[in-house]
Amino acid sequence: MSGFPVPQNDSWDLLKKECAGCYACELCRTRNNLVFGVGNEQADIMLIGEGPGEQEDLQGFPFVGPAGQLLDDMLEIIDLNRELVYIANIVKCRPPRNRDPLPEEAAACRGWLERQIALVDPQLIVCLGRIAAGCLIHSDFRITREHGRWFPYGGRKILATFHPSALLRDPSRRPEAFMDLREIRREYRALPQFIQSR
Numbered sequence: 001m002s003g004f005p006v007p008q009n010d011s012w013d014l015l016k017k018e019c020a021g022c023y024a025c026e027l028c029r030t031r032n033n034l035v036f037g038v039g040n041e042q043a044d045i046m047l048i049g050e051g052p053g054e055q056e057d058l059q060g061f062p063f064v065g066p067a068g069q070l071l072d073d074m075l076e077i078i079d080l081n082r083e084l085v086y087i088a089n090i091v092k093c094r095p096p097r098n099r100d101p102l103p104e105e106a107a108a109c110r111g112w113l114e115r116q117i118a119l120v121d122p123q124l125i126v127c128l129g130r131i132a133a134g135c136l137i138h139s140d141f142r143i144t145r146e147h148g149r150w151f152p153y154g155g156r157k158i159l160a161t162f163h164p165s166a167l168l169r170d171p172s173r174r175p176e177a178f179m180d181l182r183e184i185r186r187e188y189r190a191l192p193q194f195i196q197s198r
Contacts, residue, residue, distance in 0.1 A: 006118045015115050024108035027093035033060035037088035037116055044191055046122040049089045050131035051101050057094035062087050067164035078185035086120045090135050106135050123191055129163025148180040
């Protein structure tokens with residue numbers, strides 16, 4: 001965990017209001033919409049991507065373009081959907097021309113993400129792609145070598161898999177991503193609350 005301060009009486013309304021007024025980096029100047037996050041605010045699984053693309057910036061929601069459709073398909077494979085997970089990004093504003101977020105931009109947004117994690121309080125976190133994994137797991141994370149492995153994260157478990165956009169560009173990675181999805185499903189089904197709900 002990063003050690004970013006989380007207000008004692010934090011709430012979704014407070015966080016969304018404060019985040020919408022953020023001008024901590026230059027990305028706020030070129031965005032159309034803040035892309036805060038979406039999904040079940042008490043989810044056991046939280047998915048974290050890198051940043052909004054063009055469609056996300058226009059609509060204000062994460063993963064709504066072609067990568068979002070593939071993400072929905074990936075979730076369906078393991079009997080999940082957007083009502084059962086919470087989805088956010090490392091940065092809440094679109095980097096110009098869909099470039100990778102700069103380290104200083106990710107750092108400026110990190111406090112918002114930590115507060116989202118604290119409010120959702122997920123048991124499992126899934127990083128979608130190397131950027132998210134590099135920010136949350138360790139800085140020199142190699143997605144091709146370390147995907148599909150669980151790491152400890154502040155009393156939770158965190159795993160990285162390939163970003164849906166990467167799978168659209170390179171379908172040869174899909175079998176590896178499928179194995180990661182099976183591992184996520186296995187861990188999810190081992191959660192006490194899942195077992196009790198059956």
